[in-house]
Amino acid sequence: MPKILIVGGGYAGFYTAWKLEKWLRNGEAEVTVVDPLPYMTYQPFLPEVAAGSIDPRHAVVAQRRHLKKTNVITAKVTNVNHAEKKATIVPPVGDSYDFDYDIVVVTAGAVSRTFPIPGVADEAIGLKTIEEAVAIRDRVLSNFDKASNLPAGPERDRLLNFVVVGGGFAGIEVFAELRSFASALLKNYPQISFDDIQFHLIEAMGRIMPEVSEKTSHWVLKNLAERGALVHLDTQLSSAVGGKIELSTGETFESDLIVWTAGVMANPQIVRNTDLPIEERGRLVVRPDLRVGTDDEIIPDAWGAGDVTAIRDLSGGGVGGFCVPNAQHAVRQGKLMAKNIVAVLRGEEPKEYFHKNMGAVAGLGIGVGVFQSGKIAIKGFPAWFAHRGYHGLAMPSWERKLRVIAGWVGNVFLGRDIVSLSAVQNPRAAFEEFASRPKPPAAPESAKPVEAKKPATKKAAKPAVEKEAVTASK
Known part of the structure; x- marks a missing residue:
């Protein structure tokens, strides 16, 4: 079976895997999702989580609970070498290793974009x-x-x-x-x-x-x-x-x-460590049909979607003619990408992504x-x-x-x-404060410092006159 590697389990990655499970036939392909976190975060709910209106666990989706047929690996992908079709995976415990794939799907998302402002x-x-x-x-x-x-x-x-x-x-x-x-x-x-x-x-x-x-x-x-x-x-x-x-x-x-x-920027851990084409703003170059490449050149067996990519907005909207990095696009791109991957596997033509912003x-x-x-x-x-x-x-x-x-x-x-x-950010603090600890071992005799002896002093003799006076009085 061809091995499909999905790099990133956010909106686009999660929905791609979720829909591949629905549309792939048994034995048609093996799907693996690699993400540092074991859950997808529904980011539009983050302001309400910060304001206490939504329980934090309800704003995330457990990958292993909902991706029943997908191999879920909780780890980082630090390099994608598409020429050799290998990805370097770094787990939280243990040594890094190479993962061989046939098709790669890059949906690594975005991170906060900051400026060098002091503090x-x-x-x-x-x-x-x-x-x-x-x-x-x-x-x-x-x-x-x-x-x-x-x-x-x-x-x-x-x-x-x-x-x-x-x-x-x-x-x-x-x-x-x-x-x-x-x-x-x-x-x-x-x-x-x-x-x-x-x-x-x-x-x-x-x-x-x-x-x-x-x-x-x-x-x-x-x-x-x-x-x-x-x-x-x-x-x-x-x-x-x-x-x-x-x-x-x-x-x-x-x-x-x-x-x-x-603002946000494409995940630098991926776009700086791959041989796939990257445009001047640091995003993966992706065609409207969600295959990596340009109108003139297609990179075979490489796909991309979501915030990490630069995809032309065929509706005429977007910023600079590209789809803006938001959930509305990422979810829909993930769903279409799953359909397109299945279509290409079966020798059919993929469809182009077109979505007019609903508001x-x-x-x-x-x-x-x-x-x-x-x-x-x-x-x-x-x-x-x-x-x-x-x-x-x-x-x-x-x-x-x-x-x-x-x-x-x-x-x-x-x-x-x-x-x-x-x-909860320091959960052991209360335990450590009152936890009993073993006493330090006693130092061996040879290690004990030798106390200096005080020089002996003689008692002063009472004067003879005093002794004679006591005898005379009796």
Whole structure:
């Protein structure tokens, strides 16, 4: 059987494997997925995870539970040598090894794109993984706990200052969700008032959310301002050393939480370690039929999809004529790629990927959202309801759909869970603090230091006169 290697188990990789299981005949091909994580993260839910509206485990899909016929390897692929059809796999335990394949599918995704701004690498946190979303949620809750015990002053202000860098969809969503979360926490922290909490969003461009109309973006700005959140437009982050925020406008303040959402880039671990063609922006060159190559040259037995690739958007949209890196494209590309791989295996022609953007929908906190499709814009509660409806149904597998929706329904009656589990980042701390340890072994006699003996001293004799006086008195 031909061996199909899928590099990356995100949207595109997971859906490719999932649909290959459905469309391949028994014995037609052997499919292997390699990813450092044993689950796929549904990234549109990360802002709600950070705001405590969704249980973190419900926003991920276990690969082994849903990929019944696929070999799942939890490891990293550090090199793809397509000339020899070998991939280097590095497991978390044990030595690296070469994996021989017949067909390679590159769906390695993207990572946060940062700039060499002082302090960002040391202080900021991204929003690409479920672990980052959980850490953001726990930091907000921990800071509320700490600030509630402090008097007014610089340290209290620092704990209650929250910063998001990047005014795209991801940045605006997490910014608005955290603002909603913080407002909801006030009833549990009487020591903290609404005015004590400061939210700052920093955007280098002159507007936010380029995916929606300018009129709609102005409505979002107005809504955020009414909720006490400040957006700095035409402003760049100059420094974040030690949590001290310095802006290009000259404004400075301190923050204990800096969330970075200012763009993504193709996974460098793959695109820098392969002989497959890479374009000037560091993305895999992929044709509209999802085969690697250009219009003039096809790289046989190599496929690609998702954020790691540069695929022309045949609908005429996209940025620079290419499909934008989002879930809407990655999911659909993964499904089509599975069909195309099966078609080529059976000697048929693959189809080109064509998808016209249906619109953009964003959740901005409980009961607030925005939806844009062409000239049609919906705001407020109807858009928020549409946001939850769309993503609730888009979540892979009914098992995960039901978990997410049940959580939302439960929150209506029970409210959001506000327990911080930040201690899980160092789970052995409580055990180590009181754990008994063996006493250090006693030093051998030969090793004991010899104490210097004090020189002997003679008792002074009593004077004879005293003795005679005692005799005379008797």
